[in-house]
Amino acid sequence: MNYEYIQIAALNQYAYCSHRCWRMFCAGEFTDNQYTIEGTALHDRVHTTGDIDKEDTWQIRAIYLKSEKYKLIGKSDLIEVVSGEYYPIEYKRGRKGEWDNDELQVCAQALCLEEMTGQNINIGYIYYAHSHQRQLVEINQELRDSAIATIEAVTNLLETGTMPPPSYSKRCKGCSLYSQCLPKASDKLRNYQEAN
Numbered sequence: 593m594n595y596e597y598i599q600i601a602a603l604n605q606y607a608y609c610s611h612r613c614w615r616m617f618c619a620g621e622f623t624d625n626q627y628t629i630e631g632t633a634l635h636d637r638v639h640t641t642g643d644i645d646k647e648d649t650w651q652i653r654a655i656y657l658k659s660e661k662y663k664l665i666g667k668s669d670l671i672e673v674v675s676g677e678y679y680p681i682e683y684k685r686g687r688k689g690e691w692d693n694d695e696l697q698v699c700a701q702a703l704c705l706e707e708m709t710g711q712n713i714n715i716g717y718i719y720y721a722h723s724h725q726r727q728l729v730e731i732n733q734e735l736r737d738s739a740i741a742t743i744e745a746v747t748n749l750l751e752t753g754t755m756p757p758p759s760y761s762k763r764c765k766g767c768s769l770y771s772q773c774l775p776k777a778s779d780k781l782r783n784y785q786e787a788n
């Protein structure tokens with residue numbers, strides 16, 4: 593598959609479910625459900641273009657982040673600059689997620705910001721719209737390693753186009769691709785084939 597940059601959102605999708613990532617970024621499928629519609633509406637509200645100066649806090653909305661080193665590109669929800677220090681803020685619907693894919697997305701944004709600003713980015717935030725709370729994300733070495741490993745995995749996925757098999761898990765409950773994927777049926781078929 594031809595691609596120049598990996599979308600930061602693909603890392604989030606891959607960490608959530610590699611099969612979902614394949615369907616979205618290799619097969620070009622996407623189906624909205626209640627959660628994605630709410631998520632899109634939230635991002636539309638957030639992405640009112642422009643900068644806002646709030647005394648010592650400078651807020652920049654809806655700008656593209658890019659890394660040549662990692663071949664990443666993506667639109668940020670919000671970048672804040674406090675006392676000259678930049679950090680990314682990613683908006684999510686609902687409450688704090690059960691999975692670590694949102695932290696990974698913030699880390700990928702931080703990797704881009706580091707390259708664009710020449711600064712070390714040590715923190716980021718996830719803003720959860722339902723609870724109106726910001727969750728601190730420490731951009732530590734463990735998270736960086738995890739983000740870089742996911743970048744490598746997504747690069748491999750995009751280059752080979754090899755489909756990771758679907759597998760039913762708790763994550764399938766909120767997945768907008770459930771009706772195309774039918775993970776329980778796939779699991780049964782795979783188990784049958786392995787047993788025979």
Ligand code: SF4
Nearest residue numbers: 609612759764767773
């Ligand atoms: S239904 Fe489950 S296995 Fe299928 S794409 Fe969604 S999360 Fe992945």
